[in-house]
Amino acid sequence: MSGRTATRSSRTGVAIALLRLAGAVLLVAIAVIHGYLWQQGYSGIDVIGPAFLVQSVLGVGGALLLLGVPPRLVPWAATLGALFAAGSLAALVVSTTVGLFGFVETTAATLWWESFWVEAAAVVVLVALVVLTTRRTGR
Numbered sequence: 001m002s003g004r005t006a007t008r009s010s011r012t013g014v015a016i017a018l019l020r021l022a023g024a025v026l027l028v029a030i031a032v033i034h035g036y037l038w039q040q041g042y043s044g045i046d047v048i049g050p051a052f053l054v055q056s057v058l059g060v061g062g063a064l065l066l067l068g069v070p071p072r073l074v075p076w077a078a079t080l081g082a083l084f085a086a087g088s089l090a091a092l093v094v095s096t097t098v099g100l101f102g103f104v105e106t107t108a109a110t111l112w113w114e115s116f117w118v119e120a121a122a123v124v125v126l127v128a129l130v131v132l133t134t135r136r137t138g139r
Contacts, residue, residue, distance in 0.1 A: 012132065019129040020074065024063035026122035027081055030088055031059025033115050040110065047101040051091075058084055071133075078129040085122035092116060 034055035043049040062081045069077045092115055095105040105112065 016071075016074070016129065016132055019125055019132065020066055020078075023078060023081055023122065023126045023129055024066045026118055026125060027059045027063040027066065027085070029059075029118045030085060030115075030122060031056045031063070033111050033118065034059065034088075037111060045103055048095075048103045055088060075130050075133045078126045078133065082123055082126035082130060085119050085126060089116070089119035089123060092119065 034052045038049060038052040038056065042052050062077075062084055066074070066077045066081055091100055092105070092112070094100050095103060096107060096112070098104075107113065
């Protein structure tokens with residue numbers, strides 16, 4: 001292995017570690033936002049309330065999975081995390097535009113924009129992690 005290949009491999013390893021950490025932090029942020037909103041009154045909304053509680057649990061679980069799996073399973077964990085974040089983002093946008101389960105949200109709602117940007121960032125970071133780890137493992 002040449003020095004340049006070793007340096008590239010080392011940089012890729014650092015990038016993967018940072019993306020794993022950033023992805024986990026963003027998944028926890030999604031969980032915290034949904035948990036907070038659930039406590040602030042969303043718990044009383046049919047379907048939406050329980051969904052927010054599930055989002056909190058899944059966000060923390062996804063973060064732990066992303067940090068805890070062996071390197072060969074990181075692409076799978078990152079894919080699950082990206083799908084979770086994309087689904088959360090899609091639900092946010094749908095609830096704001098046409099409504100979701102009879103509930104219509106507004107961009108003026110508490111933490112709406114924070115949710116939007118955290119979920120969008122999670123999708124970007126986790127997809128980048130999938131691409132980088134898939135390319136590295138050759139799968």
